[in-house]
Amino acid sequence: MAEKTVGKPIKRTEDPRLIQGLAHYVDDIRLPDTLHAVFLRSIYAHAKINSINASAAEQLPGVVAVYTGKDVARIGPVPCAAALPDLKVPDHRALAQNKVYFVGHPVAVVVAETKSAARDAVDLIEVDYEELPVALDEEKAASAKSPVIHEQFGTNVAYKLTAGEGDIEAALKSADQVIKQKVLHKRLAPIAMEPRGVLARYYPGEQELTLWTSTQIPHLCRTQVAIMLGMPENKLRLITPEVGGGFGSKLNVYAEEALMGWISMQLNRPVKWIEGRRENMQATIHGRGQTGYIEIGFKKDGTLTGLRYNVFADMGAYFQLLTPAIPTLTGLMLSGCYKIPAIQINVTGVFTNKMSTDAYRGAGRPEATYVVERALDLVAAELGKDPVEVRRKNFPQPSEFPFKTATGLFYDSGNYQGALDKALKMVDYPKLREEQKTARKEGRLMGIGVSTYVEICALGPSAAMPAGGWESATVRVEPTGKVTILTGASPHGQGEETSFAQIAADELGVGVNDVTVIHGDTAIVQYGIGTFGSRGLAVGGTAVYLAIQKLKDKAGKIAAHVLQCEKASFVDGKFCADGKAKGEVPAPSTPVGESPAGALPHPHHGKTLSMMDIALEAHVAKNLPPDMEPGLSATSFFEPKNFTFPFGTHIAVVEIDKETGEIHFQRYVAVDDCGKQINPMLVEGQIHGGIVQSLGQALYEELVYDDQGQLVTGTLMDYALPKAIMIPHLELDSTETPSPVNPLGAKGVGEAGTIGATPALVSAVVNALEPYGVRHLDMPLKPEVLWQIIKNGPRKNSAGAA
Amino acid sequence: MKIEGTYKIAAPRERVFAALTDPLILQKCIPGCEQMEKTGENQYHAKLTAGVGPVKGVFSATVSLRDIVSPQHYKLVVEGKGQPGFAKGSGELNLSDDAGATSIAYTGDVNVGGLLASVGQRMIQATGNMLAGKFFKALEAETAASNPLSSTGT
Numbered sequence: 001m002a003e004k005t006v007g008k009p010i011k012r013t014e015d016p017r018l019i020q021g022l023a024h025y026v027d028d029i030r031l032p033d034t035l036h037a038v039f040l041r042s043i044y045a046h047a048k049i050n051s052i053n054a055s056a057a058e059q060l061p062g063v064v065a066v067y068t069g070k071d072v073a074r075i076g077p078v079p080c081a082a083a084l085p086d087l088k089v090p091d092h093r094a095l096a097q098n099k100v101y102f103v104g105h106p107v108a109v110v111v112a113e114t115k116s117a118a119r120d121a122v123d124l125i126e127v128d129y130e131e132l133p134v135a136l137d138e139e140k141a142a143s144a145k146s147p148v149i150h151e152q153f154g155t156n157v158a159y160k161l162t163a164g165e166g167d168i169e170a171a172l173k174s175a176d177q178v179i180k181q182k183v184l185h186k187r188l189a190p191i192a193m194e195p196r197g198v199l200a201r202y203y204p205g206e207q208e209l210t211l212w213t214s215t216q217i218p219h220l221c222r223t224q225v226a227i228m229l230g231m232p233e234n235k236l237r238l239i240t241p242e243v244g245g246g247f248g249s250k251l252n253v254y255a256e257e258a259l260m261g262w263i264s265m266q267l268n269r270p271v272k273w274i275e276g277r278r279e280n281m282q283a284t285i286h287g288r289g290q291t292g293y294i295e296i297g298f299k300k301d302g303t304l305t306g307l308r309y310n311v312f313a314d315m316g317a318y319f320q321l322l323t324p325a326i327p328t329l330t331g332l333m334l335s336g337c338y339k340i341p342a343i344q345i346n347v348t349g350v351f352t353n354k355m356s357t358d359a360y361r362g363a364g365r366p367e368a369t370y371v372v373e374r375a376l377d378l379v380a381a382e383l384g385k386d387p388v389e390v391r392r393k394n395f396p397q398p399s400e401f402p403f404k405t406a407t408g409l410f411y412d413s414g415n416y417q418g419a420l421d422k423a424l425k426m427v428d429y430p431k432l433r434e435e436q437k438t439a440r441k442e443g444r445l446m447g448i449g450v451s452t453y454v455e456i457c458a459l460g461p462s463a464a465m466p467a468g469g470w471e472s473a474t475v476r477v478e479p480t481g482k483v484t485i486l487t488g489a490s491p492h493g494q495g496e497e498t499s500f501a502q503i504a505a506d507e508l509g510v511g512v513n514d515v516t517v518i519h520g521d522t523a524i525v526q527y528g529i530g531t532f533g534s535r536g537l538a539v540g541g542t543a544v545y546l547a548i549q550k551l552k553d554k555a556g557k558i559a560a561h562v563l564q565c566e567k568a569s570f571v572d573g574k575f576c577a578d579g580k581a582k583g584e585v586p587a588p589s590t591p592v593g594e595s596p597a598g599a600l601p602h603p604h605h606g607k608t609l610s611m612m613d614i615a616l617e618a619h620v621a622k623n624l625p626p627d628m629e630p631g632l633s634a635t636s637f638f639e640p641k642n643f644t645f646p647f648g649t650h651i652a653v654v655e656i657d658k659e660t661g662e663i664h665f666q667r668y669v670a671v672d673d674c675g676k677q678i679n680p681m682l683v684e685g686q687i688h689g690g691i692v693q694s695l696g697q698a699l700y701e702e703l704v705y706d707d708q709g710q711l712v713t714g715t716l717m718d719y720a721l722p723k724a725i726m727i728p729h730l731e732l733d734s735t736e737t738p739s740p741v742n743p744l745g746a747k748g749v750g751e752a753g754t755i756g757a758t759p760a761l762v763s764a765v766v767n768a769l770e771p772y773g774v775r776h777l778d779m780p781l782k783p784e785v786l787w788q789i790i791k792n793g794p795r796k797n798s799a800g801a802a
Numbered sequence: 803m804k805i806e807g808t809y810k811i812a813a814p815r816e817r818v819f820a821a822l823t824d825p826l827i828l829q830k831c832i833p834g835c836e837q838m839e840k841t842g843e844n845q846y847h848a849k850l851t852a853g854v855g856p857v858k859g860v861f862s863a864t865v866s867l868r869d870i871v872s873p874q875h876y877k878l879v880v881e882g883k884g885q886p887g888f889a890k891g892s893g894e895l896n897l898s899d900d901a902g903a904t905s906i907a908y909t910g911d912v913n914v915g916g917l918l919a920s921v922g923q924r925m926i927q928a929t930g931n932m933l934a935g936k937f938f939k940a941l942e943a944e945t946a947a948s949n950p951l952s953s954t955g956t
Binding site for chain 1: 887888913914915916919920923924
């Protein structure tokens with residue numbers, strides 16, 4: 001019997017192929033006769049297209065076709081799955097029709113024998129643009145004075161939404177004090193290491209289209225692309241080969257995916273498009289993009305009475321799959337891990353002449369956590385209390401779970417004190433504050449930032465999701481005893497080929513390496529939803545677990561039949577006649593390769609049977625219980641009844657260089673609780689990655705459009721991704737509060753780092769600058785900003801909280 | 803992007819102003835300018851090769867001179883388009899006497915788009931200043947070279 005693997009830090013089985021360069025991404029798939037597509041994209045943020053002259057491009061040797069907006073008008077609109085009341089949905093076509101709405105808006109696509117010919121031809125297309133005034137800032141664009149982007153709406157306001165429970169006016173009135181603060185969540189670029197890419201091949205005889213695309217949602221993408229192309233869904237096969245990261249940017253259906261399919265159908269040849277990095281930054285969805293106004297009411301003892309968040313959410317020019325829904329997640333999580341009796345969010349979703357925003361790791365929740373954590377820090381500063389004390393004061397107790405928030409959620413389980421205490425102990429918090437006092441006396445700028453967060457994961461119950469929140473799995477034991485898992489989740493770096501194998505190995509009594517996890521091919525895998533929203537394990541893994549239970553149920557019946565007993569028990573990875581423990585009788589299994597055909601199976605009474613034995617019996621089908629179907633496979637579709645709510649505490653300790661404004665890390669400690677851990681090494685990896693992206697947002701990253709709507713941070717030279725040297729040593733630990741929502745007890749961890757870390761980092765820097773009267777700073781915390789503050793000298797009665 | 807500065811040329815103001823409004827001289831002085839054709843009164847079509855850092859290409863541009871107050875002021879409006887994107891801008895030139903020489907004060911506002919903006923933006927300011935420097939240096943040489951001619955001619 002193999003040792004149990006769940007809970008152990010097993011190395012990822014997918015890594016050898018990834019780190020040896022043996023994995024296959026879209027661009028690695030080479031088909032004979034493939035054509036190459038290159039896009040002409042708008043260089044204006046807002047302009048009318050008077051004419052397009054592509055004749056020179058069409059005549060360039062090697063060019064097969066040039067398509068513009070009018071050619072592809074029959075392709076259906078790029079879908080938006082978010083349904084909100086009175087939502088204004090612009091008609092989003094695969095190529096620009098009469099106007100361009102943002103820099104990067106696809107205007108034409110050239111298809112040629114080689115990529116270089118296509119690129120050269122793009123330069124020969126002449127577009128006569130007539131520039132139009134731009135609307136860029138989400139708050140200004142919402143005003144009546146702003147130029148309007150989509151004329152048919154007469155406004156840039158895409159929707160307005162108010163949510164929350166409790167009487168917010170009364171709550172703020174009943175407070176001893178109310179603090180207001182404006183906060184900015186700048187636009188970020190998700191920057192998956194592998195940009196997008198699509199390869200399409202149409203088989204005219206079979207009338208079948210195969211699409212290889214780098215996506216997080218193969219089945220949803222297939223459905224939507226089939227609708228866009230007006231073709232039967234079951235004639236479209238969508239394959240996601242290796243996907244080099246998504247971070248939400250590939251939780252989408254893009255114009256380019258449908259276009260490549262359509263072009264292949266026009267030309268009856270395979271066609272490939274691989275996104276360049278500049279294209280990726282201009283025309284793959286962006287994250288965040290909010291200008292918000294916080295109002296937090298509180299009593300003198302630090303008890304919170306109410307929170308209001310009025311926010312202008314930057315949609316970009318069009319909706320992508322979930323664009324308008326992202327700020328609603330912000331609204332849901334505005335209670336943080338605190339008891340706040342009344343909460344209100346007022347969202348104004350605003351069109352701007354920029355690329356669409358959409359889900360980027362955390363997707364609306366980092367914004368919420370940032371708002372709540374900044375608010376708690378402001379309250380603590382105002383009251384002169386320790387930020388830890390104010391947090392603790394407002395925590396619900398572990399006994400209060402499921403905890404109902406004024407945002408309408410039921411937090412499944414939690415022990416916020418536990419995670420906080422552990423993190424405080426790791427940094428020796430009282431001593432740390434003493435050190436800070438000493439440092440301040442010495443004129444050093446030391447800061448301590450604490451963030452206690454909760455997030456909403458394992459998305460989610462279908463009733464609360466745009467398009468189904470369940471996940472599917474089929475588990476098969478092949479005749480040789482090897483286990484095949486087909487998962488509807490579509491892992492792309494999360495390590496589920498390993499964690500799902502661990503679950504199966506323990507449940508079925510096989511080795512991790514006996515299990516193969518197949519995903520991302522709609523012709524092989526049953527319909528599924530995909531990987532996003534920290535759902536892979538908690539929803540997809542649960543489906544695997546439940547399918548295994550069904551399968552084991554059948555296997556048990558076969559075992560009882562073969563063992564000639566009433567009931568067989570599965571003990572230590574083997575079936576035995578009920579009551580008899582393993583080891584009483586040596587366990588012979590039917591040797592693989594020795595065909596039992598022609599020979600009647602021997603009675604197994606009193607012996608034990610491995611899953612391999614059962615699988616062989618199930619497939620040979622000579623000795624099955626009467627009326628039992630042959631084969632050994634089961635499928636499960638798991639629909640969670642609630643979300644899960646992972647939580648934790650992050651603590652950052654920094655010192656700011658007075659001469660340069662640079663931030664130096666002294667400590668970074670995180671205690672995260674993602675429920676039951678299947679593989680702690682995967683958990684740690686996810687936390688690491690999340691913190692790094694969070695640190696990017698807090699300190700460096702910001703997509704900048706100039707006043708003409710030109711994206712000036714258009715390359716990785718200008719968009720400051722954090723590099724290894726900028727990352728502090730991360731000291732991680734965890735607590736484990738199982739979720740009651742699924743039998744694995746798992747909550748999800750993919751986004752925790754991007755949610756918990758940002759407020760801790762900002763808090764630490766703000767805390768360091770407390771002697772200068774600073775109470776709030778907007779991200780990214782650039783040295784020049786800090787240096788300026790330091791240069792201006794200490795102030796006594798400044799209010800960051802305006 | 804804003805460009806501004808002053809440049810001093812050791813030539814009389816009238817001569818400098820004449821040079822600044824002479825398409826032939828402008829063509830010689832504007833860095834990368836390959837062609838400058840008159841298309842109307844104070845209107846020109848120009849072809850120039852320009853680049854910012856790694857982004858290089860051929861631009862076709864319309865140039866117009868407005869608000870001409872000889873010999874002290876005019877406004878220059880340029881709109882250029884090319885394969886690396888577009889650039890459009892306007893600038894004012896003010897000439898004044900400076901101890902026998904001419905001082906040219908210039909201010910300009912330039913917007914760029916396309917590849918120029920996404921790749922070259924960080925280098926545009928430096929490039930703009932460099933190009934302005936090159937232009938005035940060439941203009942100085944031209945006005946100096948035209949000295950003997952003009953002293954005999956006019």
